[in-house]
Amino acid sequence: MASDASPVSAKTPVTLREVAALAGVSVATASKALNGQGRMTAETRERIRETAQRLGFRPNSLAQSLLRRRSFTVGLLTNDTYGRFSLPVMSGISDALVDKGVSVFLCNVEDDQRLGQLHVDAMLDKRVDGIIATGKRIDRHLPVDLSNLGVPVIYAFTQPDPGAVAFVSDDAGGARLAVEHFWRLGRRRIAHVTGPASFAVVHARAQAYRDVLTEKGLPVMEPLLGSWSEAWGHEAVTKLFDGKLSKSGDEKPDAVFCGNDQIARGVIDALRERGLDVPDDVGVIGFDNWQIVAEATRPPLTSVDMNLAALGREAGLTLLSLVGGEPAAPGIRKLPCRLVVRQSCGRPPDG
Amino acid sequence: MASDASPVSAKTPVTLREVAALAGVSVATASKALNGQGRMTAETRERIRETAQRLGFRPNSLAQSLLRRRSFTVGLLTNDTYGRFSLPVMSGISDALVDKGVSVFLCNVEDDQRLGQLHVDAMLDKRVDGIIATGKRIDRHLPVDLSNLGVPVIYAFTQPDPGAVAFVSDDAGGARLAVEHFWRLGRRRIAHVTGPASFAVVHARAQAYRDVLTEKGLPVMEPLLGSWSEAWGHEAVTKLFDGKLSKSGDEKPDAVFCGNDQIARGVIDALRERGLDVPDDVGVIGFDNWQIVAEATRPPLTSVDMNLAALGREAGLTLLSLVGGEPAAPGIRKLPCRLVVRQSCGRPPDG
């Protein structure tokens, strides 16, 4: 039955002309019948529909696009080859667009200007309806100039051109989430171990960390900046527990908020090697919620999730409305993070 | 200068008609001039070229595609959302195609049949020249039927339909590489810790492991099957070093070949906890060469790389030749792995 409805072999796609011929009408009428336009008897319309169905007719998108000046296609530019960050973003974009019949050209431009231009030109030639730029860093430009392209551009998780629309994660908010979570759990000596000063997010998160501690009247330890690696997490534990960092004396931290999950992993391993229990002696929170790391950590790591898929979805929908002609206020929109609680922080003291 | 050559604003794309009008020729002549076809005076050709350049003319791909019945577009289907495996494959594909002006639609179908059909239909409507299917497992089908689509299909790192062209990694060969490397280093009691029996690659690698040991006249320990996790690597070390596994007595392994890098990481951590040195006491080799894990391991992990990018490149080129009408023999082609040597195996005894 079902297999009867679809043609056995679709070697050459069926055209509207063939449908029309078989239904004994003109292509104009056939087109209108299938699109619910025009006026004709119900029988005629039904007959055409049925013929189209039987032949497995599907309109040629290329022809439609040419006419409508709208290709139902968007380009996604990234420089994040192995896509820890941009892949969830892509997934969200695709999610938002697939139902509207929009397909996504994925283009990895590495950090190569030539490659970037090549891909952008190819997209433009193929008349994409719009372009989304994403990347591996929120504070770096893609190696391409996307201004004055003649199509709308949205930035997601990458540095936008001035005057453009961009979506990024609210890193400060995410950091607050983590530190306040520690506070609610009764932790009072909270340290922060994070990445290199060259990253904007390092400062945003560190400042939020300081702000929360200040608000709560807790001692502020200067954030420890290093690299994004496990090794640095390891090393930082030595600094934290062997050195004298706290202004308020030599008390050791009972919580460490880490700039990413790999650092957190290094911290947890180092703590264990020192005989300190996580979470009983020291609570640990990571950032990025990189599932495969967070879940492999012992104990599983509580981590801040940047909601990248949601960010992508938002970007996709906004691009679509831009394509549809609705204006969007330029500027950077920050989307909230969320805290994914696992077992590296313990329970509330009264819980 | 350079900015003079390109239009300040490309709001509405320039058409050939406009170029022709401005150059004072017909569109036919303009087309021929720009494509190096037809016959005309050198001056005419140059004048048209120059006009096109000045106007920033770029031919409308949609119109070209419609005419040529070739969209210079391929679809890439995957179910590997967070793309450990499929992303390198994609990268290789894109690499192979971008120079030929071919763009890639990336479609993540999860494991959802409806989503799969949706994406395939969208691709077909957009008249992709071909489709490449990839995934996260070599022995699983995508949730879509790709037979009789009317366009060529290539499978890469996923289970093909019978009679199709497929590229996969040579897992047995990769395993041989690892075990023979141990052998060359003088290791003689080599264990194998790997993933669940439900994976075809587990058996392929285990068999190759047995084969090499047998060829070399070494004792064969039964491979330890578990999960793909660090935790299992940890647990396996207990079994290996506390139980009696070797037929030839109770000697402990001096090398462990692991089914993936996460297991290897668990193994290394567990060995350290036992006071065993890697690589001095025990050598360890992983599989997948997942850089971020392999390099974070202490010591950095020697691992088998499946050359997924090369696999993708091969798939892309083959698809292209299929699109070009050249026939390709159906069947599964296995591409060699390579061993990436880091520091978890030590040096040759005489080195």
Next chain:
DNA sequence: TCCATCTGAGAAAACCTTTTCCCAAACCGC
């Protein structure tokens, strides 16, 4: 019976490019 209105459906233009033919003018040799 005749005019006006409405109904169902088709012709044709449009989207943009490529390619095949075709034609007029120039040129050549005689």
Next chain:
DNA sequence: GCGGTTTGGGAAAAGGTTTTCTCAGATGGA
């Protein structure tokens, strides 16, 4: 000066669809 060839370039069809305009016939009212 004339037939034949080359040269430079244009007209038109093709690709598949949508949309506007048009039109013939039917219907309704007077």
